[in-house]
Amino acid sequence: MPDMRITDIKVGEAMSREFGSVSRDTTLEEVINSMLANQWEEVVVVDQRHELVGLATREHLVRALSEGVPQNRPIAEICRREVITTSCYEELAKARDVMRWHKIGRLPVLDDEGGIVGLLTARDVCNGFSGKLEMLGRHMYAVMENITEAIQVVDCNGVVSFWNDAAEKLFGIKAEDIVGRKLAHFFPNDIILKVIVTGEPIRNVLCQVREGVLAIRNAVPVVTPDGETIGAVCTTQDVSTTKSLLEKLDQATSRVRRLEHRVKRSEEEIYEPFYTVNEVTKRILQQAKRVATTDATVLIQGESGTGKELLAHVIYRNSKRRHRPFVEVNCSAIPESLFESEMFGYDPGAFTGGKREGKPGKFELAHGGTLFLDEVGELPLEMQAKLLRVIQERRFYRVGGTTPIEVDVRLIAATNRDLHQLVAQNRFREDLFYRLNVVTFEIPPLHARKEDIPGLVDRFVKELGCLYERQVRGIARDALEVFLNYDWPGNVRQLHNVLESIIILMEDDYITLKSLAEAGVLETLTAGTKTRSPGIPKNVADLKDEGLDDVMVRTEKEIIVKALEDCHYNKTRAAELLGIPRSTLYYKLRSLGIAGITD
Structure with missing residues (x-):
């Protein structure tokens, strides 16, 4: 993209590269004929090395003829020898100022070695600036038309001078219907009108430009170097989508926080x-x-x-x-x-x-x-x-x-x-x-803490149901009883594997005895159910001469001995396993006469 500053035009961009040039020995008559034939306003006089000798304009030639200078005289004796020059790298604005100061209409342009490469005339200066302005105008118009924000420009009287495509879409008004007319006829209280009056910018105003459309507006005055306010510019950005996205982001953020909390709790559980x-x-x-x-x-x-x-x-x-x-x-x-x-x-x-x-x-x-x-x-x-x-x-x-x-x-x-x-x-x-x-x-082991089985089953059912995309509502009481009566020699891992097999193969959404049978685990789980304590007879008739109290004492003694065996005869652990205080266990050891363990 070209430089957008008009002051950066160089002389080389505006000068004429085709100009009249004659050698220093050319006669006055020959110069006059060349200028008439080519319609030159001036000629540059150069030596054999093409270095500048002087400059001759039509004014010089007319004066020479009126003074009776012979037409066979060399032009070098007639031309102006003291010539102000410039460089092709000089800023055009500075060259223009030199021409104004010295009241001259042209400047020879020299290269670094002193050779003449062009001629800058007053017309070239005007054309250079006007061409740059025209180019800048085209680029500025293209920029303002393609920018996503709505742009409105008004003069000091509030008359709209520019209204881009984005403004047409945002406000629903065509440029041809509003440019050249007072903005107040359409928007009596627009912030851009306040800026013209106060000369102060107004920034970041959130407003509803029309039904369902929210926008942020910024208006600034256009001020000349002399401090005169000649108009104002306003940009309007539609933030309806942004606001909607922010609301969704807030909702998503809240959801993420809830999920993070749930994940954190899940991780702690997992x-x-x-x-x-x-x-x-x-x-x-x-x-x-x-x-x-x-x-x-x-x-x-x-x-x-x-x-x-x-x-x-x-x-x-x-x-x-x-x-x-x-x-x-x-x-x-x-x-x-x-x-x-x-x-x-x-x-x-x-x-x-x-x-x-x-x-x-x-x-x-x-x-x-x-x-x-x-x-x-x-x-x-x-x-x-x-x-x-x-x-x-x-x-x-x-x-x-x-x-x-x-x-x-x-x-x-x-x-x-x-x-x-x-x-x-x-x-x-x-x-x-x-x-x-x-x-x-x-x-x-799991058989020592069977109170955990219902909770473990519930957890594994949810986990496996999610894994295999199965909706499992829960487990029937009789099926859970089978789980509770089994000793689980493979512990929690076995429980997990059994449930995984059941959930994969089950047809219903509720685990029942039928589900266990379909998975081929019912027979194993029931065959492995803990056998009845030998101290408990199957039928009341089998008690014979033994009373209920004797059966209960013998059964309690067997349970305590089994707990001690499971805990390697650690009485503290055995008491915890039985769910009784350690002092109670010691009392029962003595009262039941469990030999060899009471000390």
């Missing part, structure tokens, strides 16, 4: 090991969150499927390392021959088949974060020794590497094995066990 109302498990979660704020090593024990990995995530998400990596290693899945390369990585060229650029190991990937060693009880002794060395020294070497790598990780280990028993059997290193066993959590 990253709990499992839904629980069981007091023992709730206490484990509370303790895990407290331990999470430290860098203490944690050992998580429990049967398969109880949620050891999810408890590890609870610890991670509540720790100061929650924004750093969480790297999980399934120790039972790593072949002994690949243990070092998987855990510690390898340098380029360390062994055939490896990546050319080498590969970082699990410890490197977890640097600054948390390393979760799942199924740590499955590690062979040799790998246990290598793991222990890194835990103790907090540094290691890559396979094939010679530079030690410092590592900072928080360790969480998990196992479904009894590490005490493995240590006693010399199948797990005692020193590694004590390194891992700083803080220990043992997650109860």
